[in-house]
Amino acid sequence: MHELFPPVRFRIVNDSVYAGAYPTLRNLRFMRRLKLRTIVSLIPEPPTTDLKEFCDHEKIECRHIYTEKYKNVVSLSFADITKIIEMLIDTRLHPIYIHCLGGTNPTSLVIMCLRKLQNWNQKTTVKEAERYTEEFSSEDMEILKQWKGEVNFPDAQFLPKKWLHLPSPKCDVKDRQHPKGIKIVGYFIEEVVEEKKKPNLKNINLADSKAVLTSIKDSKEPVHKRPSYVEFMTLSSIGKTPRVKHATSQRSINSTRNKKILLAALDLEVKDENIERVKADTTSLEIPAGVLDKLDRISLPMFDPSNMHSLT
Secondary structure (H helix, E strand, O other): OOOOOOOOOOEEEEOOEEEEOOOOHHHHHHHHHOOOOEEEEOOOOOOOHHHHHHHHHHOOEEEEOOOOOOOOOOOOOHHHHHHHHHHHOOHHHOOEEEEOOOOOHHHHHHHHHHHHHOOOOHHHHHHHHOOOOOOOOHHHHHHHHHOOOOEEOOOHHHOOOOOOOOOOOOOOHHHOOOOOOOOEEOOOOOOOOOOOOOOOHHHOOHHHHHHHHHHHHOOOOOHHHOOOHHHHHHHHHOOOOOOOOOOOOOOOOOOHHHHHHHHHHOOOOOOHHHHHHOEEOOOOEEOOHHHHOOOOOOOOOOOOHHHHHHHO
16 A cells, blocks of 8 residues: 655644645545645745646646745735635635645645634644744734734635634624624625605606506406506505505505505505595595605596596
């Protein structure tokens, strides 16, 4: 049985996220077992031919981010760190392996920033990193302290929910601030508050009324399932689609139900006193005087299919 040799300082960072040193030829059999989709190389030169051919054969995407050989301070910029973090939290790229030359400071600094996004405390974060790195310079620690994103999140369905715990995308604004001050972009959903549409019954003319009445009359629905004329015209006037409901036995304009619908559309309180103020005869509906301050006088023909000739 062939032996498997993991890269130097290999570790499992999170589920489907791995880190370590540059993979050599003797490591490739082990790397194949990981079934990787992505390798992120933080090295000065592009990956060697051996690693490129391995990635091509295994259909692994190899991403190179220029990083100088470590000399007292990691050469990665804040933008580079953010870009790498965005790869690590996108499950479409998982399983993913991140490495530098020796698997030490550059890789460890990125992992510490990931832990910061995961809201680990700094003491635990540094203690974990020290298992793979002898020491961090004050400059490295300052980078960790100052890094705050902005991290562009993928769609919620592509986030690693097992180990990246965040509040609901629709949570209150006060709950959206990351405990470590990291700026998160593209995750939280801004709720759109639709402006209430004002009734505009005065735009209903006789031609529209005749068309609606004809449509209702010619409907194949049973009479008791058709929308009343007032319900249809009133809801249409405020931009809502009338829903067909089971009708009551009283379908005329005089029914309390139809009066309530009209009052609601006119922004009047649905009270008995207002209902009584709505008067109707056989041909039109008179709007109460209080409503006329807002709207011009309008006439709504009765919904009476047997009396269609009165509209001509």
